Amino acid sequence: MGFLFSVVAVLVLVGIALVGVGGLGLKVLFGVIIPYAAVLTFFAGLVYRVVDWARSPVPFRIPTTCGQEKSLPWIKPNKIDNPCSGGMVLLRMAFEVLTFRSLFRNMKLDYRQGPTIRYSSEKFLWLFAMMFHWAFLVVIIRHARLFTEPIAQWLQTLEHLDGFLEFNLATFGIGLPTIQISGLVLLGGVSLLLVRRIVVPSVRYISLAADWFPLFLITFIALTGILARYVIRIDVVKVKELAMGLATFHPVVPDGISVWFYVHFFLVCVLFAYFPFSKLMHLGGVFLSPTRNMVNNSRAVLHVNPWNYPVKTHDYHEYEDDFREEMVEAGLPVEKTLEEAEAEKAPAAPAPAEAEVTEEKED
Amino acid sequence: MAAKTPSPEVVGKIDHHPPAQNWMDTKPEFKPGNYLYAGKASALETVGLPNPRDWNPTDDDWKLPADWKGTVREGIAQRLERFRSFKLFMDICVRCGACADKCHFFIGTGDPKNMPVLRAELIRSIYRGEFKTAGKILGRLAGGRKLTEEVIKEWFYYFFQCTECRRCSVFCPYGIDTAEITIIAREIINLIGCNIDWIASPVANCFMTGNHLGLKPHTFKENIEYLLDDIEEYVGIKIEPSFNRKGAEILFVTPSGDVFAEPGIFTLMGYLMLFEHIGLDYTWSTYASEGGNFGFFTSHEMMKRLNAKMYAESKRLGVKWILGGECGHMWRVVHQYMNTLNGPPTWLDRPVSPITGTVFENAVSTKMVHITEFTADLIKNNKLKLDPSQNDHYTVTFHDSCNTSRGMGMLEEPRYVINNVCNNFVDMAPQVIRENTFCCGSGSGLNAGEYLEMRLRGGLPRANAVKRVAEDKGVNMLSCVCAIDRAVFPALMDYWVPGTEVCGVSELVANALVMEGQGEREYNLRGEENPSYVPPEEPEGEGEAGEEGEE
Ligand code: SF4
Ligand code: SF4
Numbered sequence: 033m034g035f036l037f038s039v040v041a042v043l044v045l046v047g048i049a050l051v052g053v054g055g056l057g058l059k060v061l062f063g064v065i066i067p068y069a070a071v072l073t074f075f076a077g078l079v080y081r082v083v084d085w086a087r088s089p090v091p092f093r094i095p096t097t098c099g100q101e102k103s104l105p106w107i108k109p110n111k112i113d114n115p116c117s118g119g120m121v122l123l124r125m126a127f128e129v130l131t132f133r134s135l136f137r138n139m140k141l142d143y144r145q146g147p148t149i150r151y152s153s154e155k156f157l158w159l160f161a162m163m164f165h166w167a168f169l170v171v172i173i174r175h176a177r178l179f180t181e182p183i184a185q186w187l188q189t190l191e192h193l194d195g196f197l198e199f200n201l202a203t204f205g206i207g208l209p210t211i212q213i214s215g216l217v218l219l220g221g222v223s224l225l226l227v228r229r230i231v232v233p234s235v236r237y238i239s240l241a242a243d244w245f246p247l248f249l250i251t252f253i254a255l256t257g258i259l260a261r262y263v264i265r266i267d268v269v270k271v272k273e274l275a276m277g278l279a280t281f282h283p284v285v286p287d288g289i290s291v292w293f294y295v296h297f298f299l300v301c302v303l304f305a306y307f308p309f310s311k312l313m314h315l316g317g318v319f320l321s322p323t324r325n326m327v328n329n330s331r332a333v334l335h336v337n338p339w340n341y342p343v344k345t346h347d348y349h350e351y352e353d354d355f356r357e358e359m360v361e362a363g364l365p366v367e368k369t370l371e372e373a374e375a376e377k378a379p380a381a382p383a384p385a386e387a388e389v390t391e392e393k394e395d
Numbered sequence: 396m397a398a399k400t401p402s403p404e405v406v407g408k409i410d411h412h413p414p415a416q417n418w419m420d421t422k423p424e425f426k427p428g429n430y431l432y433a434g435k436a437s438a439l440e441t442v443g444l445p446n447p448r449d450w451n452p453t454d455d456d457w458k459l460p461a462d463w464k465g466t467v468r469e470g471i472a473q474r475l476e477r478f479r480s481f482k483l484f485m486d487i488c489v490r491c492g493a494c495a496d497k498c499h500f501f502i503g504t505g506d507p508k509n510m511p512v513l514r515a516e517l518i519r520s521i522y523r524g525e526f527k528t529a530g531k532i533l534g535r536l537a538g539g540r541k542l543t544e545e546v547i548k549e550w551f552y553y554f555f556q557c558t559e560c561r562r563c564s565v566f567c568p569y570g571i572d573t574a575e576i577t578i579i580a581r582e583i584i585n586l587i588g589c590n591i592d593w594i595a596s597p598v599a600n601c602f603m604t605g606n607h608l609g610l611k612p613h614t615f616k617e618n619i620e621y622l623l624d625d626i627e628e629y630v631g632i633k634i635e636p637s638f639n640r641k642g643a644e645i646l647f648v649t650p651s652g653d654v655f656a657e658p659g660i661f662t663l664m665g666y667l668m669l670f671e672h673i674g675l676d677y678t679w680s681t682y683a684s685e686g687g688n689f690g691f692f693t694s695h696e697m698m699k700r701l702n703a704k705m706y707a708e709s710k711r712l713g714v715k716w717i718l719g720g721e722c723g724h725m726w727r728v729v730h731q732y733m734n735t736l737n738g739p740p741t742w743l744d745r746p747v748s749p750i751t752g753t754v755f756e757n758a759v760s761t762k763m764v765h766i767t768e769f770t771a772d773l774i775k776n777n778k779l780k781l782d783p784s785q786n787d788h789y790t791v792t793f794h795d796s797c798n799t800s801r802g803m804g805m806l807e808e809p810r811y812v813i814n815n816v817c818n819n820f821v822d823m824a825p826q827v828i829r830e831n832t833f834c835c836g837s838g839s840g841l842n843a844g845e846y847l848e849m850r851l852r853g854g855l856p857r858a859n860a861v862k863r864v865a866e867d868k869g870v871n872m873l874s875c876v877c878a879i880d881r882a883v884f885p886a887l888m889d890y891w892v893p894g895t896e897v898c899g900v901s902e903l904v905a906n907a908l909v910m911e912g913q914g915e916r917e918y919n920l921r922g923e924e925n926p927s928y929v930p931p932e933e934p935e936g937e938g939e940a941g942e943e944g945e946e
Contacts, residue, residue, distance in 0.1 A: 088479040096564045098830040101804030114804040141496035147407035151826040235492040237413035240538040317487035323570035331761040345703040362613035
């Protein structure tokens with residue numbers, strides 16, 4: 033259900049852009065209004081969500097420790113997976129965010145009836161995720177060339193690194209556009225993630241529309257982007273004009289940009305607007321996860337719970353009151369002798385109680 | 396107890412393929428052997444838990460309180476506000492499935508709702524359906540559903556089919572800790588009186604008598620005295636520990652499981668002998684006579700209420716610091732929660748080993764030191780006289796308890812100790828030890844008799860790893876530093892790996908201890924003939940009498 037819904041939803045979005053721009057010519061809407069609204073939603077939503085998380089209390093220090101803790105001086109602690117200082121936490125987080133260290137650990141269950149259980153290393157998810165996320169990052173950064181003038185040197189360097197068949201371009205001027213590896217890797221990564229979700233039964237079983245939809249959306253974004261670049265060869269100069277207009281808050285809508293550009297652009301806008309309300313917020317969440325971003329020094333340093341409150345306990349005196357007689361009999365020390373306790377319990381003690389008391393030996 | 400447990404062949408036939416049906420349409424089946432008895436009304440009343448009543452999970456009507464939905468909603472809302480972990484984990488799971496095949500209950504049952512991600516979805520779907528606009532409008536399409544009695548039954552079934560072992564959290568790219576979600580979910584269903592007897596009764600006992608078995612002060616003392624007699628018989632040493640003694644330097648607290656049942660009692664004998672050997676000035680407490688905290692499986696509040704007694708007792712007795720015995724979840728609580736909930740214990744000193752002078756820097760705030768750290772330090776400083784050959788008839792492997800490994804990071808200390816008291820130690824495969832360790836399958840209050848089949852299923856991955864080293868390396872002793880492990884492994888081993896014994900690390904230490912004035916160690920602490928014992932060759936060799944004293 034979620035699968036079909038998501039395909040249809042993305043196709044409908046494509047249709048909306050095609051009709052909106054191609055049929056109705058609503059270029060200002062799709063070129064200016066929606067992009068602004070989407071970017072605004074993105075930033076406002078992102079900030080709201082992250083601040084909301086960040087402000088919620090972390091009552092306990094609960095890191096998941098994946099290595100030796102810092103204990104006795106002669107035992108070597110695992111500084112990355114069991115951080116003992118803020119710096120080590122930064123290191124752990126950096127590995128987590130930049131190299132997906134936890135996913136790298138992934139193992140695959142191999143269950144044989146018998147029963148025998150084996151685990152083998154499983155790096156596909158890690159690989160696909162790395163391809164996807166890093167390529168996505170490069171692609172986004174690359175798009176900055178549309179919004180900046182002059183184009184920064186480092187951006188050009190990045191493009192050179194990303195591109196191949198470059199000499200063709202150099203030789204023939206505006207001939208064949210440079211093939212950008214990042215775009216292809218992005219498309220590859222997202223498709224592989226999609227295929228994995230379809231092919232692995234357990235993953236298919238847990239997938240919701242919210243999982244399919246962003247995958248299809250990003251697939252289509254990548255496809256339309258590649259289409260626009262290599263097949264339709266949209267007029268980059270005009271696109272840049274539009275982008276610069278948006279970036280400088282002097283929007284202009286140049287004529288002659290292919291409708292496919294608007295499809296691409298609209299899908300990107302949808303992605304931006306959808307982002308803060310979806311699981312894509314893992315981007316912000318990964319930094320805030322208490323099991324990963326806390327120092328494991330819970331016994332060495334006091335951690336404060338902002339909502340800690342006093343509770344009813346069964347204190348020692350109540351306990352002794354419950355068992356005093358047995359304790360005395362067993363030779364356990366008591367705070368109050370039986371006589372003292374008895375006297376306290378009944379200040380004007382009636383006579384029969386005394387007999388009981390006097391029999392006990394004192395400590 | 397209640398159900399006849401099927402044979403290993405039957406239990407081992409597991410299908411890990413999910414059914415065609417959507418998970419929201421499947422219901423749990425409460426069958427003998429796979430569900431837990433309900434918390435008894437009397438236990439709930441003792442500690443003031445809500446909705447005490449007599450009921451049974453197989454009943455149609457669970458006798459939930461009138462406004463149970465309101466209570467649950469409120470409970471969720473409050474916890475979303477109190478725990479960033481909960482809020483975040485509700486939002487950022489991408490359902491990548493990296494955690495899916497990491498849970499021992501999934502491996503042992505094949506039930507897809509035992510995939511950690513889906514276990515969390517059980518509550519996440521309610522979060523979306525009841526709290527999020529998209530879920531409220533789109534319902535199932537947005538992964539949301541409504542709160543119904545069916546959902547509560549499902550929660551009860553699956554949240555007590557999670558031992559809160561955190562293995563899933565190691566593999567999740569965001570560290571989503573399904574154990575944390577389970578802890579909070581159990582807390583929520585406790586609000587409407589849905590809990591299990593094997594947690595509720597120990598909680599009530601701990602509260603009233605100080606320990607989960609409900610051992611009264613004199614019984615607690617007597618039990619330990621029996622063990623002293625055994626030590627005298629097998630080791631030839633008379634030990635006289637103190638109880639509730641004011642002015643002792645150190646308060647020793649261990650899980651009460653060590654006080655009464657095999658093989659935990661052998662571990663306790665190990666503590667007694669170790670302390671005697673080094674002449675430690677310490678005391679037992681009958682009031683703080685339980686390290687294990689079943690409140691941890693009930694609610695954060697109950698955890699605090701039960702753990703308070705350790706600090707309170709340390710104050711009353713005027714000790715300098717607290718030493719803790721071998722226990723898993725006791726140490727998770729001590730390490731991650733105690734100082735925050737019950738501290739800081741300003742009346743205690745920095746923990747310093749009176750024997751070696753080592754300051755336990757890692758425990759300067761809680762003032763609680765783990766016995767294995769303590770022993771490792773003693774060995775490192777050459778303070779113990781050890782004869783590891785006394786353990787030569789054992790080939791030992793070590794089970795990292797989930798809590799001390801993934802909640803603390805104590806991995807090397809036990810290995811160091813074992814390697815110094817045993818000559819034959821082998822580790823299991825790297826995929827199943829240290830932070831990757833598999834749960835015993837009975838943690839977090841699930842070690843009830845009526846639950847045996849489920850426990851054997853949950854313990855299968857651990858048992859299977861032991862079986863491999865038993866077959867390949869001749870392992871015959873599974874050691875651990877957790878009282879629940881000691882309580883449940885014997886049944887697990889008998890079922891899946893017959894012939895493997897179970898012990899605490901301190902028992903191995905005591906076997907190897909060469910104590911002043913000890914007799915012949917012909918018998919081990921278990922009262923069995925000690926196969927590693929070499930009788931002195933008095934009748935034959937005349938000139939070798941000198942060796943006698945040394946060995
Ligand atoms: S590994 Fe983490 S993100 Fe992936 S499905 Fe499991 S809980 Fe969700
Ligand atoms: S905490 Fe352990 S038992 Fe619970 S879901 Fe995770 S792996 Fe399974």
